[in-house]
Amino acid sequence: MKKMNQTLWLLLALSLTFVTGCSEDDDPEPIPVEYGGITFPQGEISFADAVVSYTPGPGVSSPYDDPTLALEAPDDTEYTDNAVALGDEGVLVLRFTDNSLITSGDSEYDLWIFEIGDLEPTDVAISTDGTGWIEVGANSGATSGIDIDAYIGSGVVAGKKYYFVKLTDLLPHQTGSPYAGADIDAVGAITTVPEGIITAGGSDGVTTPAIK
Numbered sequence: 001m002k003k004m005n006q007t008l009w010l011l012l013a014l015s016l017t018f019v020t021g022c023s024e025d026d027d028p029e030p031i032p033v034e035y036g037g038i039t040f041p042q043g044e045i046s047f048a049d050a051v052v053s054y055t056p057g058p059g060v061s062s063p064y065d066d067p068t069l070a071l072e073a074p075d076d077t078e079y080t081d082n083a084v085a086l087g088d089e090g091v092l093v094l095r096f097t098d099n100s101l102i103t104s105g106d107s108e109y110d111l112w113i114f115e116i117g118d119l120e121p122t123d124v125a126i127s128t129d130g131t132g133w134i135e136v137g138a139n140s141g142a143t144s145g146i147d148i149d150a151y152i153g154s155g156v157v158a159g160k161k162y163y164f165v166k167l168t169d170l171l172p173h174q175t176g177s178p179y180a181g182a183d184i185d186a187v188g189a190i191t192t193v194p195e196g197i198i199t200a201g202g203s204d205g206v207t208t209p210a211i212k
């Protein structure tokens with residue numbers, strides 16, 4: 001009887017050690033999410049988190065002039081005015097704070113732009129610091145992906161973390177006021193690296209991520 005009790009205690013102690021070890025040391029596994037048929041393996045953190053700047057072109061007014069509508073996961077699948085209009089040749093700069101965009105090492109798409117309504121293309125550039133920009137081509141409008149590995153050798157560096165995405169509406173003029181130009185619902189990174197604590201800094205009020 002005594003031996004049996006000892007065995008039970010030993011088993012209990014072992015299982016407690018196992019449970020405690022798992023919960024303390026391991027990051028939780030990301031839960032993939034799917035939007036518009038595209039799977040984001042790192043889950044909800046994959047999407048842009050903050051607006052750096054918004055310079056709309058002509059033909060945009062409320063409620064289509066709110067750049068925060070381009071943040072986080074896509075939510076305008078039913079045309080519920082949850083996208084920001086850029087206006088003709090307008091510019092929107094977004095940033096990732098709890099994740100970053102990196103190359104995938106293959107020709108799979110790495111960055112997705114969710115644009116709604118009439119197809120309106122944008123020029124896309126990415127940056128590590130929000131100042132030096134690397135052109136990664138134009139997207140076609142609607143939900144479209146970009147392979148940034150294709151730009152290795154013309155600015156993109158494999159494995160480097162890109163925190164900033166700049167979208168510039170491209171002519172020709174298609175839709176008019178109040179939602180002229182490309183309508184951006186969301187921007188997501190497939191090959192996304194989770195971030196730890198971001199250090200704040202910079203006199204312009206823009207939080208500058210620690211470049212690693």
Ligand SMILES: [Ca+2]
Pocket residue numbers: 044045046047048049096097098099
């Ligand atoms: Ca994010």
Ligand SMILES: [Ca+2]
Pocket residue numbers: 103104105106107108109110147148149150
């Ligand atoms: Ca890629």
Ligand SMILES: [Ca+2]
Pocket residue numbers: 115116117118119120181182183
């Ligand atoms: Ca559109």
Ligand SMILES: [Ca+2]
Pocket residue numbers: 069070071073074075076082083184185186
């Ligand atoms: Ca949105």
